[in-house]
Amino acid sequence: MSNYHIKHLEEYFQVYRRSVRNPENFWEEIAEEHFLWRKKWNNVLEWDFSKPEVKWFSGAQLNITENCIDRHLHVRGNKTAILFEPNNPDEAAEHISYLELHKRVSKFANVLKDKGIKKGDRVVIYLPMIPELAISLLACARIGAVHSVVFAGFSASALATRIQDCEAKMVITSDGSYRGAKTIDLKGIVDEALEDCPTVEKVLVAKRIHSDIKLKENRDEWLQPLLDEAYGDCVPEIVDSEDPLFILYTSGSTGKPKGMMHTTGGYMVYSAYSFKNVFQYREEDVYWCTADIGWITGHSYIVYGPLANGATTVMFEGVPSYPDYGRFWEIVQKHKVTQFYTAPTAIRALAKENIDFVTKYDLSSLKVLGTVGEPINEEAWHWYNDHVGEKNCPIVDTWWQTETGGIMISPIPFSTPTKPTYATLPLPGIQPALMDENGKEIKGNQVDGRLCIKYPWPSMARTIWGNHQRYKDTYFSAFENMYFTGDGALRDEVGYYRITGRVDDVIIVSGHNLGTAPIEDAINEHPAVAESAIVGFPHDIKGNALYGFVILKETGESRDRNNLRNEINQQISDKIGPIAKLNKIQFVTGLPKTRSGKIMRRILRKIASNDLSNLGDTSTLLNPEVVDQIIKEKL
Ligand code: WT7
Numbered sequence: 001m002s003n004y005h006i007k008h009l010e011e012y013f014q015v016y017r018r019s020v021r022n023p024e025n026f027w028e029e030i031a032e033e034h035f036l037w038r039k040k041w042n043n044v045l046e047w048d049f050s051k052p053e054v055k056w057f058s059g060a061q062l063n064i065t066e067n068c069i070d071r072h073l074h075v076r077g078n079k080t081a082i083l084f085e086p087n088n089p090d091e092a093a094e095h096i097s098y099l100e101l102h103k104r105v106s107k108f109a110n111v112l113k114d115k116g117i118k119k120g121d122r123v124v125i126y127l128p129m130i131p132e133l134a135i136s137l138l139a140c141a142r143i144g145a146v147h148s149v150v151f152a153g154f155s156a157s158a159l160a161t162r163i164q165d166c167e168a169k170m171v172i173t174s175d176g177s178y179r180g181a182k183t184i185d186l187k188g189i190v191d192e193a194l195e196d197c198p199t200v201e202k203v204l205v206a207k208r209i210h211s212d213i214k215l216k217e218n219r220d221e222w223l224q225p226l227l228d229e230a231y232g233d234c235v236p237e238i239v240d241s242e243d244p245l246f247i248l249y250t251s252g253s254t255g256k257p258k259g260m261m262h263t264t265g266g267y268m269v270y271s272a273y274s275f276k277n278v279f280q281y282r283e284e285d286v287y288w289c290t291a292d293i294g295w296i297t298g299h300s301y302i303v304y305g306p307l308a309n310g311a312t313t314v315m316f317e318g319v320p321s322y323p324d325y326g327r328f329w330e331i332v333q334k335h336k337v338t339q340f341y342t343a344p345t346a347i348r349a350l351a352k353e354n355i356d357f358v359t360k361y362d363l364s365s366l367k368v369l370g371t372v373g374e375p376i377n378e379e380a381w382h383w384y385n386d387h388v389g390e391k392n393c394p395i396v397d398t399w400w401q402t403e404t405g406g407i408m409i410s411p412i413p414f415s416t417p418t419k420p421t422y423a424t425l426p427l428p429g430i431q432p433a434l435m436d437e438n439g440k441e442i443k444g445n446q447v448d449g450r451l452c453i454k455y456p457w458p459s460m461a462r463t464i465w466g467n468h469q470r471y472k473d474t475y476f477s478a479f480e481n482m483y484f485t486g487d488g489a490l491r492d493e494v495g496y497y498r499i500t501g502r503v504d505d506v507i508i509v510s511g512h513n514l515g516t517a518p519i520e521d522a523i524n525e526h527p528a529v530a531e532s533a534i535v536g537f538p539h540d541i542k543g544n545a546l547y548g549f550v551i552l553k554e555t556g557e558s559r560d561r562n563n564l565r566n567e568i569n570q571q572i573s574d575k576i577g578p579i580a581k582l583n584k585i586q587f588v589t590g591l592p593k594t595r596s597g598k599i600m601r602r603i604l605r606k607i608a609s610n611d612l613s614n615l616g617d618t619s620t621l622l623n624p625e626v627v628d629q630i631i632k633e634k635l
Pocket of ligand 1: 250295296297371372373374375376397398399400401402403423485486487499501502596
């Protein structure tokens with residue numbers, strides 16, 4: 001029996017049990033049957049969480065691009081690998097076949113080599129969502145260089161910090177980017193960042209917006225002429241399974257960004273396996289993940305996971321609101337997308353708009369819908385299910401992290417019955433545990449605690465680049481012999497997991513632990529509410545009280561505010577209990593968010609407790625201007 005593709009619930013349980021009983025056997029079988037290795041491993045797994053040290057398939061040799069490209073050439077060479085949909089809907093989509101991808105990656109890899117990039121060198125990639133972005137990752141992997149993609153919405157100082165931290169030798173960028181009706185001067189941002197980055201020797205510049213930029217002599221070069229000249233075949237560099245594939249920075253809420261280092265063999269196996277199962281991917285599908293490749297979601301589920309399965313993966317350059325709020329659905333119709341994967345923040349933004357933007361399009365090609373990035377509230381879940389999935393597409397609420405490299409807890413569509421706001425069950429090979437404050441595991445169902453993982457999985461990050469001690473302190477010190485995720489979760493009566501939010505955001509009111517997600521969920525159920533965030537603030541009697549920041553829908557704007565406050569609290573009382581009622585409710589027009597769409601509760605917490613002296617770094621916010629407005633209108 002092949003473990004690779006789960007097709008019904010009974011099979012999931014069987015496979016899961018086997019994967020836990022003997023993880024090494026389980027992963028070895030998958031690795032052997034479904035991938036191309038140049039040399040086999042000596043050991044499937046070596047691990048010690050106290051160091052922490054984890055090695056998967058050690059001694060094995062491979063090149064991940066042979067798995068993602070070369071091995072498909074004979075079976076599906078002319079199939080579209082990357083389907084590029086430009087920002088401007090009038091510009092033609094580009095279909096890049098596996099054969100063409102092979103040629104373009106090879107040429108790019110030869111250019112990198114020619115410019116002095118060698119195995120192990122770090123290359124920072126600061127590009128918009130154009131084909132060169134995916135191709136540059138693969139070109140690095142082709143020659144064993146370590147890529148570090150920095151989201152092209154980050155500032156010069158954020159870019160500089162990351163370049164300095166990984167001591168990159170090269171930066172790949174473009175003359176600029178399109179974002180809806182706007183253009184962004186990426187090259188200008190790179191120039192500013194590089195004033196402080198002595199390790200960078202070369203900058204390669206892709207042409208996208210044809211703006212008039214300056215190339216710095218001896219440092220910058222246009223990419224295209226180099227590609228035109230380059231040879232269209234590049235022998236892959238064979239690397240060890242545990243050689244680094246990439247570094248990806250995750251900011252967290254405090255401190256310097258952490259360069260999560262992922263290695264090659266295990267990451268490949270897990271991203272491919274989880275992609276296949278979570279999206280129930282089949283050969284004829286057209287899969288679309290709307291994330292940016294600057295996030296881990298894009299690495300694992302736009303590039304590596306789909307390509308390792310020989311899939312057609314859509315890359316969208318634009319934004320959901322351009323030229324109007326129907327753009328996502330227009331693209332689904334146009335390319336007959338079968339799996340659609342996005343974030344709750346995008347769903348909520350689209351759900352605020354007129355439903356005609358959705359119903360106008362034929363979405364009948366869709367089979368599976370996915371979400372990732374934060375807890376999805378019940379209302380957004382239903383909107384997604386009813387209007388996009390037309391009640392016909394299972395929703396996979398996928399919980400995972402930059403650190404985990406791949407999806408950890410998620411329904412398997414057509415097998416696991418879904419339940420709104422629940423990520424449901426762990427994927428095979430994933431062993432979650434809920435822990436109490438005293439470091440004891442909480443067994444059984446209908447419990448909640450801190451979410452940890454007990455046993456290694458192939459795609460886990462191996463270290464924080466240049467700071468192994470911080471890796472240990474952050475993830476392996478809170479609980480003995482466990483990876484601590486930083487999230488809180490509850491396990492319901494059938495064993496389904498619901499992520500309740502970051503543990504740092506948990507609020508203790510009169511001695512009760514309250515996660516942010518379920519309360520915000522209850523608030524968002526109110527018909528006049530579009531979105532909300534809650535934080536704690538000091539209270540003489542309760543210890544903490546709850547402060548809610550609430551965005552109203554257009555339809556709610558005319559309502560009496562005090563009535564609304566009462567109704568919202570009534571709703572919380574009904575769904576959770578009076579303990580979770582809010583002491584203060586401030587209506588706002590926006591919430592401070594990170595560029596990946598997460599609410600920055602740290603800032604709201606300071607505002608709520610009148611601690612305005614040190615709001616911390618607000619420069620990486622998507623919308624720093626809302627902070628001032630919220631302060632001005634504070635209750
Ligand atoms: C944090 C990780 C994994 C790719 C995108 C985010 C939260 C993520 C869910 C979900 C509830 C979720 C967690 C997690 N999160 N997915 N389905 N339900 N919460 O990657 O930036 O590393 O963030 O996002 O809090 O720890 P990331």
